[in-house]
Amino acid sequence: MTAHTNHQIIKNRSGAPEYVLVPFEEYLQLTKQSKINLAEGVPSQVVNLMFDKDITPARAWREYLQLTQEECARKLRISQAAYSQLETSNNPRKTTRNKLATALGINPEQLDC
Known part of the structure; x- marks a missing residue:
């Protein structure tokens, strides 16, 4: 039936x-x-970048947003080399995470993947 x-x-x-x-x-x-x-939230493309390329959330977000390290460094008024070091940190301190989020234009919690 x-x-x-x-x-x-x-x-x-x-x-x-x-x-x-x-x-x-x-x-x-x-x-x-x-x-x-x-x-x-975190777009699936960001999550895929993190797992497929084994990169940090900060780098995945930067790539997703199509920003260069230089652009982000300029926003933070630091050198590209200094930004690169911030971006490669697996467990950034809260202040560092807040700076990265500011440079990327996202909420700091979105870097907690």
Whole structure:
């Protein structure tokens, strides 16, 4: 015995399915699915860079944002070499993490991957 789904399929002129009508309550449930908040979350591309290339979160974010080390160093008013050292730290201190986040334009918590 099959369950009644209460869906209506609307086909285009060539007969292929184009739309599905669903009950409003079901639509509400489908649209309540969680969404990534980019102000707080970490894009999958950043995570992939970290795991695929085995790089630090700071470098993954910089590459994702398409920034150079020089651009970030300029924002922090330090040399590119000094920025490179900050970026390669696996466990930066809180103040360092805050500086890196400032240079990248993200929240410091986003570097805690």
